[in-house]
Amino acid sequence: MKVLITGSNGLLGQYLVQRLAGNPDYEVIATGRGPNRLRMRSGYAYESVNLADEAAVKGLVDRHKPDVIVHAGAMTQADDCERNKDACWMVNVTATRYLLQGAEKVGAYFLFISTDFVFDGLAGPYSEEDPVNPVNYYGASKVAAERIVKQSKAQWGIARTVLVYGLADDPRRSNIITWVKSNLEQKKKLKVVNDQWRTPTLVQDLAEGVKLMLDKKAEGIFHLSGKDMLTPFEMAYQVAGYLELDTKLLEKVDASTFKQPAPRPAKTGFVIDKAVQELGYAPHSFEEGLKIVVDQIRPK
Template identity: 50%
Template sequence: MSIESGLKKTVLVTGANGLLGQKLIGFLRNDENVELIGTGKGASRLPESWEGSYSWMELDITDRDQVMAVFSVTKPDSVIHTAAMTQVDDCEKDREGCRILNVEAVRYLIEACEKYDTHLIHLSTDFIFDGEDGPYTEEALPNPVNYYGVTKMEAENLLFASKIRWAIVRTVLVYGIAQDMSRSNIILWVKKSLEEGKTIKVVNDQWRTPTLAEDLAEGCILIMKKGATGIFNISGADFLTPYDMAIQSAEYFRLDKNLITMSDSTLFTQPAKRPPRTGFIIDKAKKELGYSPKSFLAGIGILAKQLKLADS
């Protein structure tokens, strides 16, 4: 069923306190064709001014009984599944916790979606690839180089083997700011460091197509509204290194670029290996969904406006 048919649709968002979850709730909460349910572990941390425009249910997606109970009450038409363990080094160090959240929870959601004929929109990642020949199309073969990527690939395989209606949204290096969140991003890190006069080292041997959180949310909503199925690359269009991103950030905020030193990834010791060259070709999403992401520079501008609003 497509939401464009004019029928009201019940949409459930997992991980609604997270960055993408908050953007989804923000966009969908005033859509008169959507009955919106946000879920997460614990209470809602969404803006108080949004109260009344969505329902909230506590949900630990690693608890099968809770998943089935929430579905039995809500019977959602669509689930946008954003909850996951995404800190790559944490996944490497806590493999059991990572597997439970990134694989087993997806198994429970698939079971519930099959029972209630729910369309599942599942978030995945460029880290399912080894980064040897990016940017990638939807047809590229996965070959993860870290445990996070392994679990996200296994979750995709569960969907491939299932009988439900599913869409996989693969994305890259999501950045943005949201309510009550401490996690930084490369733009905020560069801005803060340079404002404090610190010299920073930024790698120039990894390539990504960084994704504004608002763009990713809009891509997920396009899929939900069309009832689309299959794999979609939803990312930014600019193919950049972190060094490129840092320079653009410094230029936008008119900060001293001379404080940014070019480096390479061999000089950094991290528990999880990173794929060198990922990024996505997004022609399919543009053609089939009408997806149109902002440039990275425009994304910096959006974050800058949000920072001003937060400070006012």
Template identity: 45%
Template sequence: MKTILVTGSNGLLGQKITEKVLAEGRVSLVATAKGINRYKSTGGYKYAEMDILDFEQVRSVIERYNPDAIIHTAAMTNVDTSEANKELCYTLNVTATENLVSLCAEKNIHFIHLSTDFIFDGENGPYREDDEANPLSYYGETKLLAEMAVKSSHAKWAIFRTILVYGITSDMSRSNIVLWAKGALEKGLPVNVVNDQYRMPTLAEDLAEACILAVEKNASGIYHISGKNYMSIAEIVRKVADYWSLNQSFITEINSATLNQSAKRPIKTGFVLAKAIKDLDYKPHSFEEGLAVLDRQMKKVSSI
């Protein structure tokens, strides 16, 4: 059985990988994050505190556990925060990746790097893996630079680009578009959403499964991993309202030009998933199926 080390294990994707490993036992897990472990259960896997900005600590943890693969989920992902804190964003997204992949090359560790649809400018989506990148934001720029560092390394690597990941953690602390829309509409708050930006939202469980498949199948190269439905942000929010029978009169559709966001977003991304489906046997949920997964999990959490 292979051993995987996950960076950023306290995040949504990190917790979903932990959940999947504990439920299915297909790989052994070393979960790592900055600070204490926030996952609900501590049994069945190992946890190590690891700050990806502390190179010596990173080296020490990797040498202690000697994983077969590293799944690198840790990053600065808030697009506007990245624009405002460029130095920290670069260090987290680029320098930390360079350090990790150099250690993987040195120690013959399979490196699986999480990237984003924001490396594209949104002019010609949905995108294939070999389409030309042209990021509009500093966040997108750093993720593209990280990809370049991975591709130019001597490590065995795979890059997984993804889009608008949604899901819930056991403590419900991590928000995303689905939880934000549901929470606001339940409280009767006004929800302003753009109707001219298009995405393919990704269920966190689907992305976690793809990461484990990458390890099992020794994936190499770039893969596009997302949900299967291509929708505007406004459509996403209306589908959330439909699923939970919430009042759509609180939803106001707006144009991107009316937003005063510091970082520019691509208009139409989305992915062609054929390569992941063929090579990895990737089977994404539909958006409605993803909402049903969340609904079951929320009911389980509220009943505890």
């Protein structure tokens, strides 16, 4: 099976390439903007592509004729999207249309990666059937892209996920575990939000869920997240406790403490029963995921 992965320099893209490359059942073409930033260099081909360039995107798809396109490339920082709406729309919506048109032409299955931010956060956790109602521009761009996917003539699936965490190849990219670890080791106090709820997702689990979808060419929407509903403060407290760092340096605050351009939904999180039953999706608990990431951080 030939699989084209966009956003391969991102966290999910990195783990998806690792999961598939080197397996004789898959031929992997990874794409990202700029040079390849993955530590793993063998078992796949890499091409730099600007997703805003229609000719480049369609040329890429036409040249490789993949069986599956996993569209993980996106502008995902909500505040950046709020500040740069034109750029957000181009990357998250227009580029999706270009890729879909390519997928229709070559007969590829199209798997789109979406987000819990399509919901308003008033009634979480959410199932796949719940109505979308985004509260920020990032969420709105993903709703628009999902609509384009659903209207496509291509065979399609949508994988929504929540607050993905894990260790990136790029050491400059932090996650909640490394952020808490670094600050508390330096005895710095941390203000952490305690009035937002999520089902945080270990990136290895998300990559496995996406693989399950592409192997089955599963159609429709699937919610792929962790199974524990936690606030960021609760996550930080677990991290500090596991690493035996001073939990008294953590301060509970509400979201209004931080002045952010993009409003956040209060309570999202997912009901993952459909993915568990139809795909065999089996995510780790946050405690298990924490141990996995800490083991990756520790010097070998």
